[in-house]
Amino acid sequence: MDKLIVEVEKFTTTLLNEKLDTSFLYHNLTHTQRVVEKANWLGEEAGLNDSEKHILTLASWLHDTGYTVSIKNHEDESVSIAKDFLNSQNCPEEAIAAVCDLILATKMDYVPKNYLEKIIRDADCAHIGSKSYLETSELLRKEWELNFNKTLTESEWLDENINFLSTKHRFYTNEASANWDKRKGKNISELLKAKKKLDAENKKIKQRKEALSFKKEKVELPERGIETMFRVTLKNHMHLSNIADTKANILLSVNAIIVSLVLSNLVSKLDNASNAYLIVPTIIFVLFTVVSIILSILATRPNITSGKFTKDDVANKKVNLLFFGNFHKMSLNDFEWAMGEMMQDRDYLYSSMKKDLYFLGLVLDKKYKILRLTYSVFMVGIIISVAAFAIAFKYFGGIN
Numbered sequence: 001m002d003k004l005i006v007e008v009e010k011f012t013t014t015l016l017n018e019k020l021d022t023s024f025l026y027h028n029l030t031h032t033q034r035v036v037e038k039a040n041w042l043g044e045e046a047g048l049n050d051s052e053k054h055i056l057t058l059a060s061w062l063h064d065t066g067y068t069v070s071i072k073n074h075e076d077e078s079v080s081i082a083k084d085f086l087n088s089q090n091c092p093e094e095a096i097a098a099v100c101d102l103i104l105a106t107k108m109d110y111v112p113k114n115y116l117e118k119i120i121r122d123a124d125c126a127h128i129g130s131k132s133y134l135e136t137s138e139l140l141r142k143e144w145e146l147n148f149n150k151t152l153t154e155s156e157w158l159d160e161n162i163n164f165l166s167t168k169h170r171f172y173t174n175e176a177s178a179n180w181d182k183r184k185g186k187n188i189s190e191l192l193k194a195k196k197k198l199d200a201e202n203k204k205i206k207q208r209k210e211a212l213s214f215k216k217e218k219v220e221l222p223e224r225g226i227e228t229m230f231r232v233t234l235k236n237h238m239h240l241s242n243i244a245d246t247k248a249n250i251l252l253s254v255n256a257i258i259v260s261l262v263l264s265n266l267v268s269k270l271d272n273a274s275n276a277y278l279i280v281p282t283i284i285f286v287l288f289t290v291v292s293i294i295l296s297i298l299a300t301r302p303n304i305t306s307g308k309f310t311k312d313d314v315a316n317k318k319v320n321l322l323f324f325g326n327f328h329k330m331s332l333n334d335f336e337w338a339m340g341e342m343m344q345d346r347d348y349l350y351s352s353m354k355k356d357l358y359f360l361g362l363v364l365d366k367k368y369k370i371l372r373l374t375y376s377v378f379m380v381g382i383i384i385s386v387a388a389f390a391i392a393f394k395y396f397g398g399i400n
Contacts, residue, residue, distance in 0.1 A: 004089055005057055011085055012061045017243060019068035022236065023146035025139040027067050036060040039123035045175040046115065055095060056116055058086070059102035060123060071147055078103050118172035122180075128169060129180025133187045137161060142232045155202070158195040162188065230353050234360070241360075244367040245300050251374055252296040255289045262286055281388035288381025295374035299367050 016029040039060040043053045062085070066077030079100045086096045104110070105117035112118040127136045141157055144150040152160060165188050171177045262285065330338075342348050 004091065005054065007089060008058055008061045008085065012065060015065055015068055015081075017246070022240060024067055024143055025146070025232065025236065026136070026143045027064050032061065032064055034126065035063065035120075035123045038126040039120055042119045042123060042173060042175050046119065046173065048116075052116060055098045056102065056119060058082075058095075059099045059120055062099065063103045063106050063120070063124070075104055075107050112172055115173070119176075122171050122173050122176035125169060125171075126176070126180065128165060128187065129171070129176070129183045131183065133183075134190065138228065138232065139235075142228075155195070155198055158191055158198065162191050162195065165191070226350075230357070233357055240364055241367065244364065244371055247371055248296045248299040248367075248374065251292060251378060252300075255293045255296065255378070258289050259286065259293070262289070277392045278389075281385060281392045284388050285381070285385035288377060288385060292374055292378045292381065295370055295377060299370040299374060 012032060013029060016032065020028060036057060039056050040053070043056050048056065059082075062082040063078055064074070065081045066074035066079075069077040069081070082099055082103060083096060086099065098116075102116060102120050105112055105120055106124050110117075110121070112121055127133055130136070141152065144152075165184065171180060171184075262282065342352060
């Protein structure tokens with residue numbers, strides 16, 4: 001069963017990394033890993049036996065895989081994916097049915113019927129009792145905007161969260177209640193304070209508009225939405241960059257292992273005249289492997305600029321101070337002065353943030369192009385190498 005846990009982790013990680021749309025900023029691999037962690041912790045606290053723990057862990061890993069197929073009824077899609085995977089692993093039918101029941105228990109309005117269902121529901125909502133709740137909920141908000149075209153104002157979003165936490169949600173297990181209810185209460189309090197503060201700001205803005213309407217002056221609206229956009233977009237860029245680096249590292253490791261095996265097992269046999277027919281296939285195999293390694297390194301190799309700027313660059317708004325490559329060789333005093341100048345100029349600040357996102361995008365474009373080329377070279381190399389070895393064995397292997 002421990003082997004099955006390892007396999008389901010590898011399967012889910014690969015599936016979500018490769019098939020899940022990047023618009024899922026909340027229901028992604030990070031969320032799944034958090035649910036698995038919290039479910040295992042609750043299971044330990046509740047004193048579950050080994051069989052129950054394994055069922056709970058399998059369901060936790062597979063419960064959101066359905067998002068790779070469809071948003072609507074994703075739990076049912078997750079059940080279908082879970083059945084196919086567990087059957088391929090020769091898992092007993094009784095265990096498969098138990099896993100599927102737990103996945104279906106994560107539906108929004110479902111009422112749990114046993115303690116395992118209570119645990120997985122509490123684990124699925126564990127972020128509600130964490131210090132990072134507000135930040136995590138922003139990811140869910142952006143996911144709604146991207147996938148449901150559901151755009152809420154700041155006030156509407158706060159109302160949605162307050163209503164959900166105070167009236168719709170509850171922790172079902174004693175372990176979750178004992179450890180997370182207190183922090184949940186603090187999160188509700190923070191939401192209420194934010195709502196009260198926002199209402200006061202909106203009231204002031206309304207009064208200011210009314211007082212100055214005869215002058216036809218515009219009231220500058222809060223810029224929190226813009227800041228949220230930059231923050232979320234930057235997180236998306238970094239997430240995509242991490243995915244690219246991970247894929248490149250996987251290829252680099254695989255090819256390094258292949259080269260090591262070839263050098264230690266195959267090359268040493270080529271000095272034998274009877275094995276001369278293997279020289280050409282071996283050269284082809286090693287050549288494609290080395291090219292794949294080089295491309296993998298190029299995909300992850302960082303580029304660093306000169307690291308210096310002048311006062312004229314700051315005055316003319318030509319330098320982006322948000323990227324370390326533009327200032328890492330400057331003195332602290334010069335950097336503090338330049339940052340102070342930028343922070344006093346709203347247009348310069350937003351321009352730097354836009355440039356930062358733009359150049360991150362260019363880096364991502366380069367990484368993914370090289371990564372795609374690397375996978376293509378690796379795939380073609382494997383096919384050609386296998387064909388070369390097959391031809392060598394068939395036509396030349398028996399000559400000696």
